[in-house]
Amino acid sequence: MTEIIAGIRVPDSALTRAATQLVRDSEDDLLYNHSRRVFLWGALAGERRGLSYDPELLYVGAMFHDMGLTEAYASPDLRFEVDGANAARQFLTGYGVVERDIEDVWAAIALHTTPGIPEHMRPTVALLTAGVEMDVLGMAYDDFTPMQRDHVCxxxxxxxxxKENVIDHFANGIIKKPLTTFGNVKADVLALKDPSYRRMNFCNIILGSPWPT
Known part of the structure; x- marks a missing residue:
């Protein structure tokens, strides 16, 4: 049966059902529910902004955006966002999705912790980040009605x-590869959760480079 949550029709196709099942089998309840909320916030933002977006692509992007935090999909040395994007690419390729759409989902996932850029890109990219920012940071919270917030939750x-446990999930997913946090918001996670973590400094890297001047 088609689900409608806060006025948003959750995509129901072989593709999205398979994505849901894969994520359900890979993530715990916290990340699964977070991912579903991200889709709904993103879709609601798209409706409010009058954007034309593909619900299936947004859904898959939302469902896969934290897969890189799971043991099954985490690489030893890539940003967790890239791990999730790569997992989504492999999944979508298996369903014969066209390359431009795959690239949109890949970029949406890879950039979802890089503020200030996704909002200027195509709707799948912009709306995935909008959904993440609403669910994790409460950004644009008051742009959603109390009824919408209550129905989604x-x-x-x-x-x-x-709030506390999603930070723990982030930390657990990246603590073994701290260099991947350079230049993105997850450095703040390790600064809070790992007493041994030392931030890399962009200016120190410039000044310490092998260039003589």
């Missing part, structure tokens, strides 16, 4: 102290 609860 009734279907996919922010339980188990989501």
């Amino acid at each position: 009734a279907h996919h609860p922010r339980e188990h102290n989501f």
Whole structure:
């Protein structure tokens, strides 16, 4: 049966059902519910902005955006965002999705922790980040009605102290590859959770480069 949550029709196709099942089998409840909320916030933002977007692509992007935090999809040396993007690429390729659409989903996932850029890109990219920013940071919170917020969270609860525990999930997914946090917001996660973490400094890298001047 087609689900409608806060007025948003959740895509129901062989592709999206397979994506849902794969993510359900790979992620715990916290990340799964977070990913579903990200789709819904992104879709609601798209409706509010009057954007023409592909719900299936946005859905797959939302569902895969944190897959790089899971043991099954984490690489030893790539940013977790890239791991998730690569997993989505492999999945979509298996369903014969056209390359431009795959590239949009890849970019949406890869850039979802790089603020200031996705909002200027195509709708799949812009709306995925909008959904993440709403769910994790509460950005544009008041642009969503209380009824929308309540309906989304009734279907996919922010339980188990989501604020603290999502930070723990981020930390657990990246703590073994701290160099991947250079230049992105996840450096803040390790600064909070790993006492041994030392931030890389862009200016120190410039000044310490092998160039003589």
